[in-house]
Amino acid sequence: MNRKSFLKKFGTGAVALTTLQALPFQTAKAFQGQKWTSKNYAWVSNHNGTDDELRARLELMKNAGLDGILPSGNYEKWIRLSEEFELDVHAWFVTLQRGGDQWLIENHPEWFMVNRNGESSVTNPAYVDYYKWLCPTRPEAQEYILGKLDEILKLSEIKSVHLDYIRYPDVILPIQLQPGYGIVQDKEYPEYDYCFCDACRSKYEKLYGEDPMDLENPTEHETFSQFRYNQVTHLVNKIAMKVHDHGVKLTAAVFPTPDIARSLVRQNWPDWNLDAVFPMQYNHFYHKPVEWIGHAAAEARKELPATTEMYSGLFVPEMTPVEVSQAYEFAMENGANGICIFSDHSMTQEHWDFLSRVLLKG
Structure with a gap:
């Protein structure tokens, strides 16, 4: 079924656009006539279905006022289908968490992160079996990631490379998630504290004259904290040079503030x-009401360069339809350029109806 016949069957939609200045936290005025220019997206993790079934999902997004999708795979298929609806495609790329990369695990387990107990994330992953993480300090791991990006950058239709899991494993899980794993994390425990691999220890000792394993309290050591921030930052900025050289934008899914x-x-x-x-x-x-999204957006906007756009990520499975629309307004009133929903497959028709009311005002 082509776009013309598909749109005749399922209907058509409209699109919204972007930008807003940073503001201090404001209270949302739900459904009081305020309209913003924004761009809005959906993370797409479910790739199952026929082409027509995927077209139906894309049409729902188009009708609600979304501007693009961030699929976690099957990029070529999503590009082909999204072009029919004039939706941009951004390549969602899982970066340092490589639990599904069996070749890498079998051939280079030494490239993976090690916790403060000296346990590899390959043999003793935290929380779940797939929590196997490449160490950003290792040049070989960096080159491996850069090589993976070559496959994405061959796709000229991609609007951005979208990094995810570009961090260390959670030293402390968000409070809502801890009961599900049967744990209480009232402090930083060594089994969740990364990375203490040979490469990290050697580099830190060369820079600062001491082995991080010998630090009296590494969890509160400012220099070691900055060292770890810098390892990920260095990798991201190295990726940025490569991606930008191809004329493609670089974006990332990150923690909330x-x-x-x-x-x-x-x-x-x-x-x-x-x-x-x-x-x-x-x-x-984080056991917070929907209004907290506005506070988080304001805090994020305050630290970001003015030229960096910000899209508030929303976790739909835990939101009512009205909360999704309220979240958009809280985010926009506090400096966001739009929202990104996780995921489109979690949206009911009622969710789409409420969201379209705020995205398509006017």
Whole structure:
């Protein structure tokens, strides 16, 4: 079925555009006539279905006012189908968490992160079996990641490379998630604290004259904290040079605010050379009401360069339809350039209806 006949069957939609200045936290005025120019997206993790079934999903997104998708794979298929609906495609790329990369695990386990107990994330992954993480300090690991990007950059239709899992493993999980793993993390425990591999220890000792394993309290050691931030930042900025040389933008999914990102996953994303950042402002993960998304957006906007766009990530499975629309307004009133929903497959028709009311006002 081609675009013309498909649109005749399922209907057509409209598109919204971008930019807004940073503001202090504001209270959303839900459905009071405020309209913003924004760009809005959806992470796409479910690739199952026939072409027509995927077209139906794309049409729902188009009708609601979304501008593009961020698929985690099957890029060529999503590019082909999205062109029919004039939706941009951004290549969602899982970066340092390589639990599904069996070749890498079997051939180069020494490239993976090691916790403070000296346990490799290959043999003793934290939380779940797939939590196997490449160490950003290792030049070989960096080159491996850069090589993987070559496959994406061959696709000229891609609007951006979108980095995900570009961080360390969670030293502390968001409070909402801890009961599901049967743990209480009231401090930083060594089995969740990365990375203490040979490469990290050697580089840190060369720079600062001491082995991080010998630090009295590495979790509160400012220099070691900055060292870890810098390892990820260096990799991101190296990726940025490569991606930008191809005329493609670089974006990233990150933890919800700079402070939370630095504290929980050693991720100092305001220092990254990004064109846009997608903070995962999943309020339920932190036992927060939907209004917190506005606070998180304001905090993020405050630390970001003015030229870096910001799209607030929303976790739909924990949101009511009205909360999705309210979250958009809280984000926009506090400096966001739009939102990104996780994921389109979690949206009910009622979710789409409420979201379209705020995206397509006017």
